[in-house]
Amino acid sequence: MIFINLLPAELRIKEKRKLRIPYRPIGAGVFFIFVVFAIYHLFLYVRIREEHRTLTQQWNAIQSKSVQADLLEQELGVTIFAEVDFYDDFVDPPLETARVLNLISTLIPNGAWLTEVKFARNKKELELFLNGFSESGGKSSRLIEIQQFANAIKDQVEAHLGPLTQANPNVKKTVKTMVTTSSQNRDGEKGEITQFNATIRTEGFSETAT
Amino acid sequence: MNKPAFPKVSLSDLKLRMASVDRRTLIQNTIAVGAFLLFTFFFLLPMLVHNHQKAEEVNQLKNRLTQATVKIARIPEMTKQKELFGERIKQVREQFFEPEETNRFIEIVSTTAGDTGVKIKASRPATRILELPAPFSHAYAPVSYEFVVEGTYHNLGRFINGLELYPKNLALTSLEIMGGEEVPNVHRCTFVLAAFIKQSGLR
Known part of the structure; x- marks a missing residue:
């Protein structure tokens, strides 16, 4: 059997697909x-x-x-x-001044002498200034000796310095060395004489020292 | 192609639909939803909150245990340090000058100089005042003097050593030794020495 929808198109029932939600x-x-x-x-x-x-x-x-x-x-x-x-x-202080003086006299190389020693401390900071002369021992060996002398003092000072704070005993101040030298001929004598300045100081000295 | 039609739900439709639903099914569904909500609000959510809190507590406990274990392991070392430093503190505390001993300062320097062959050339109160940090500044007062002495390097060393080893708290803050110009090997030494005095009424 055939069904024919004779209704006008706008009146026809439209079949829409129903949404099936599961x-x-x-x-x-x-x-x-x-x-x-x-x-x-x-x-x-x-x-x-x-x-x-x-x-x-x-x-x-x-x-x-x-x-x-x-x-x-x-x-x-x-x-x-x-x-x-x-x-x-x-x-x-853990590093006594007398120990520093003793270090200087023990470590100073033969043929060298000091004309000035300055030692100052400010809390844990310290500075040691040495001014002296050395007789010429041939070429550059004197300069090496002076540098070794300053380094040896620096090492000893570092070894005897106390920690920055007892709460952290492994942290210590860093010590620095600075050596300047100048040589000149002796008046009326053979050989040269070398004047030297050695400064051994903890890193924070200049900021804190007054 | 026809677009899918979404079911239109209105209150009246819902009432109509509810009225048409079987009562037994309605009660069953209501009980199921109620049980679900009860489970969610009275069991699951409190459990989630509880878990969150306990997890935080567990983390805190773990951290506390780790820190405590490390600290406990350091007890012997700290006890040893306490004993070691305690002895030093006791010794140093005993070596402070009593207020009535202040006048002995110059006497001590003079005696030590005499014993070590060093001559005192001049002395005066130091211009630079040593500032002690709190709370120690309330307990101790430094008295600093500047001295000019003369002697051989060896004697100067002995003199300084004698002062530093003196059984009272004396500290050398600065020192300058100049080469002997007038007499060979006799050097001029300028130094600042501080004595630490107990403040009366404290400690």
């Missing part, structure tokens, strides 16, 4: 994801509580010792180190 599978999927999410967090909950309990037990076991360590650290840092640093800076 509510059930989507719902089931979302529910599944939700369940997995909830189970995963339940698992996390159990695990974190267990870890928390274990760590709390460990903490309780060492808490008293930790308090003891904190008190000791505070006592050292706030009072003891500060006081020792004060003594090192002002009252009882």
